[in-house]
Amino acid sequence: MIEVQGLSKSYGETLAVDGLEFEVRPGVVTGFLGPNGAGKTTTMRMILGLDRPTAGRALVAGRPYAELADPLRQVGALLDAHAVHGGRTARGHLRWLAHSNDLPESRVEAVLAQVGLADVGRKRIKGFSLGMRQRLGVAAALLGDPPVLMLDEPVNGLDPEGIRWIRTLLRGLAAEGRAVLVSSHLMSEMALTADHLVVIGRGRLLADSTTPDFIDRHGRSRVRVRAVDAEKLAALLSGSRLAAEPVDGGAWEVTGAEPESIASLAAANGVVLYEITVQQDSLEEAFMRMTADSVEYRAVAA
Numbered sequence: 001m002i003e004v005q006g007l008s009k010s011y012g013e014t015l016a017v018d019g020l021e022f023e024v025r026p027g028v029v030t031g032f033l034g035p036n037g038a039g040k041t042t043t044m045r046m047i048l049g050l051d052r053p054t055a056g057r058a059l060v061a062g063r064p065y066a067e068l069a070d071p072l073r074q075v076g077a078l079l080d081a082h083a084v085h086g087g088r089t090a091r092g093h094l095r096w097l098a099h100s101n102d103l104p105e106s107r108v109e110a111v112l113a114q115v116g117l118a119d120v121g122r123k124r125i126k127g128f129s130l131g132m133r134q135r136l137g138v139a140a141a142l143l144g145d146p147p148v149l150m151l152d153e154p155v156n157g158l159d160p161e162g163i164r165w166i167r168t169l170l171r172g173l174a175a176e177g178r179a180v181l182v183s184s185h186l187m188s189e190m191a192l193t194a195d196h197l198v199v200i201g202r203g204r205l206l207a208d209s210t211t212p213d214f215i216d217r218h219g220r221s222r223v224r225v226r227a228v229d230a231e232k233l234a235a236l237l238s239g240s241r242l243a244a245e246p247v248d249g250g251a252w253e254v255t256g257a258e259p260e261s262i263a264s265l266a267a268a269n270g271v272v273l274y275e276i277t278v279q280q281d282s283l284e285e286a287f288m289r290m291t292a293d294s295v296e297y298r299a300v301a302a
């Protein structure tokens with residue numbers, strides 16, 4: 001479990017993290033979301049003791065990272081897949097990590113196999129693609145078989161098969177009872193991977209809820225209807241008190257009403273519907289709505 005308590009970090013005038021408070025619980029994948037510059041990486045670095053908080057604290061297994069006796073057995077992290085010595089082989093890199101952290105060498109082969117790099121263990125890292133480096137970073141995070149995992153943008157540079165692999169891996173690790181914190185800009189992927197979301201903007205906590213609750217609360221839902229007689233439907237809806245607007249091909253979208261009441265209204269007026277579907281915003285749409293005011297850099301319309 002990770003506990004972030006009143007965590008703040010200033011860089012000169014910039015308040016990168018501002019009084020953050022959240023928990024990353026075992027058994028679930030927690031997605032860590034926020035626009036560019038929101039403070040995600042800074043928060044993760046403070047959890048790992050790589051940056052000192054200006055105020056507050058971050059605990060892993062009840063202690064600050066610096067006080068963990070066996071850090072790699074407590075928390076595995078992937079922050080920057082490039083932060084490895086390119087001249088080493090993949091196996092050499094993991095052996096060195098295992099050795100310096102007093103971990104059994106058998107873990108090296110286990111994690112190489114787990115991330116699909118067993119065949120290239122003898123190759124030098126400098127020849128690795130970004131996707132292979134990401135896999136190696138995940139292998140290093142898993143080396144100590146830790147109950148807590150933290151990954152910053154692990155799907156960066158991965159192809160669709162790799163993205164799917166990370167998703168299955170993270171969900172499997174959570175199902176084993178581990179606490180998993182993962183940041184990503186790929187919303188469609190987070191919607192499939194994360195059970196829970198912690199959303200930040202300009203260093204502040206904007207949301208801490210399950211993924212479905214987040215979409216419910218911040219996304220819009222509307223009912224799409226189409227009728228056999230499009231003109232009759234148009235006359236009915238435009239003459240009603242419903243918030244309805246025409247969309248493509250004679251279809252209408254109604255907000256703020258349940259499908260039952262729309263269907264009953266249509267039936268009472270002899271309008272035969274052949275489509276009535278509830279459309280929910282995607283996680284991306286919900287995220288864009290909620291963080292609209294927290295975007296550090298935004299394209300300005302010319």
Ligand SMILES: Nc1ncnc2c1ncn2[C@@H]1O[C@H](COP(=O)(O)OP(=O)(O)OP(=O)(O)O)[C@@H](O)[C@H]1O
Nearest residue numbers: 011014015016034035036037038039040041042043
């Ligand atoms: N070492 C540093 N010195 C000065 N400012 C910094 C430093 N590290 C981060 N910042 C600033 O702190 C803020 C948060 O940055 P951070 O990298 O944590 O955001 P992020 O959410 O990880 O962004 P991204 O999604 O772009 O990776 C930004 O305004 C950034 O410019």
